[in-house]
Amino acid sequence: LGCSGGPEGGWGRLGCSGGPDWGLWRSGSNLSLLRASYFEISVEGGSWEKQKNSGLNVATGTGSKAWSYNINKLDKQEVRAVLAIARNSSSERIDEQFVEGVTEHYNQSLVFDPEEPRMLYSIREPIVNRIFSTSRHHGFAERS
Structure with a gap:
């Protein structure tokens, strides 16, 4: 997952731009602040969407049984x-x-093997209006 101010490359086809610093945890990557987050996201080469929400969680199979599971279940x-x-x-x-x-x-x-070449992403509490949209609140992206 690439994001300005954050780690670049190695995160496959889930792209992000315009967000603040990213925290990398064992379960994946999580973008969450006390205020609403703003960023643009593209999944699997799809169109970029302007997002405003309370956070983005990205998990590998290792994290799919932990926090990511509990967010989406x-x-x-x-x-x-x-x-x-x-x-x-x-x-x-x-x-x-x-x-x-x-x-x-x-x-x-929602649970998958850590060796599978994909990641689960979750948009937390999306704000949807004339400017911001969310076509999918969560889903899988292939790791490259």
Whole structure:
């Protein structure tokens, strides 16, 4: 992950410009300040987006079971609420085992082996308005 004032190269195709200093932790890289952060980001060669948020977390597989996992995981209450909205037109009861299965499947998709050539990024509390956008709050970028 390259960013002005921060480390350059070695972070694959997740690019950043215009941000403050970066802190590098075992779980990945984290950009977080007491005030909103502003930077531009491009993932996998996509278009650059102006971002304003409370931070950016980037994790390798080593960090995918720690802080990054806890930032992105869903709990059963959230999954149940989304499924209830999806089934709003139906009188079917939401099966608790189904909720648990969906929750577990999603959360396990966030964990990956440290040897895999990818990184998980997470945009924390994005601010979206006429100037700032976030097409994806989190996702994977391939390491080169």
